[in-house]
Amino acid sequence: MLRAQGSSGRKPRLYGVRTSWSTVGDGEFFCPDCGGDRNYRRRTGRRRFTLLGVPLVARGSAGPVVECAACRARFAMDVLDHPTTARFSAMLRDAVHTVALAVLAAGGTDSRPVRETAVVTVREAGFDDCTEEQLTELVDALAADTGRYIVDPGPCGAALAIELHEALEPLAPHLAAAGRESIVLGAARIALADGAYSPAEREVLATVGGALQLAPEVTRGLLAAASRTPS
Incomplete structure (x- = not known):
């Protein structure tokens, strides 16, 4: 950018490129700069060459971008991939x-300790009213x-494995x-609430680890560590 030296020491702009932004949509997103959920505006821009602050010649388009309504920071559109x-x-x-x-589908629901452990796990995740009967x-x-549940091939069931992947794969990139x-x-x-893993349970747990993008050896290590931990 060329500038002219003024007597006061300031450097006023002679010419440059200015972007005029227009809002084309809005919504809610997780703002990386604010660190929380905020409203956003989806904006596109038009660049123009300016002379002494006066827009003259079009220089193409800008964006689209996502602009936080709170901090005004602008981000690429892929910021919307992060869930609120x-x-x-x-x-x-x-x-x-x-x-x-x-x-439960792999190991059965006959064991009361298994049902109770499942209820505690689901409640801790946010389903406060979960009961053994519901599960x-x-x-x-x-x-x-x-x-939805196909016994063959494998104890896990092809359709059930698909459901696990559908539930876990979108979550995995956003979880440490x-x-x-x-x-x-x-x-x-x-x-483990009723004893050692059954083959069917091991298969389900391996599927869970894979859907969460954990290496097979990591999943195996977690299962071994859990079996050594007193209940």
Whole structure:
């Protein structure tokens, strides 16, 4: 940018490029600068060459960008890929619920300690009104619905494995390793509540670890550590 030296020491602009922004949408997002949920404006811009502050020649478009309504910071559109705090909480709650159902479907619901552990795990994730009866009914419905739970191939069931991936894969990029490992450990505690892992439970837990983008050896280590921890 060329500038002219003034007698006062200031450097007034002779010419440059100015962007005029227009709002084309809005919503709520997680603002990285604010560190919380904020309203945003989706904006596009038009660049113009200016001379002495007067816009003259169009120089193309800018954006689109996401502008925080609170701090005014602008971000690329992929910032909207990060869920809001409310959405993240719902995703985590639903993921833990799905995992608990998968473990129960693999190991059965006959054991009271297993049911009780599953209820505690699901409640801690945010389903405060979860009961043993509700989980048992859902597992029974899952087993009866051949469109969702397919016994073959494998104890986990192809359709159930798909549901685990659908619930966990969108969550995994937004969870630190400790958070992903915590979900696996919670599922392991459910499986261990009535004794050692069954082959079907191990398969479900391996699927959970894979969907959470954990290396197989990491998942195996977590399962071993959980089995050594007193209940």
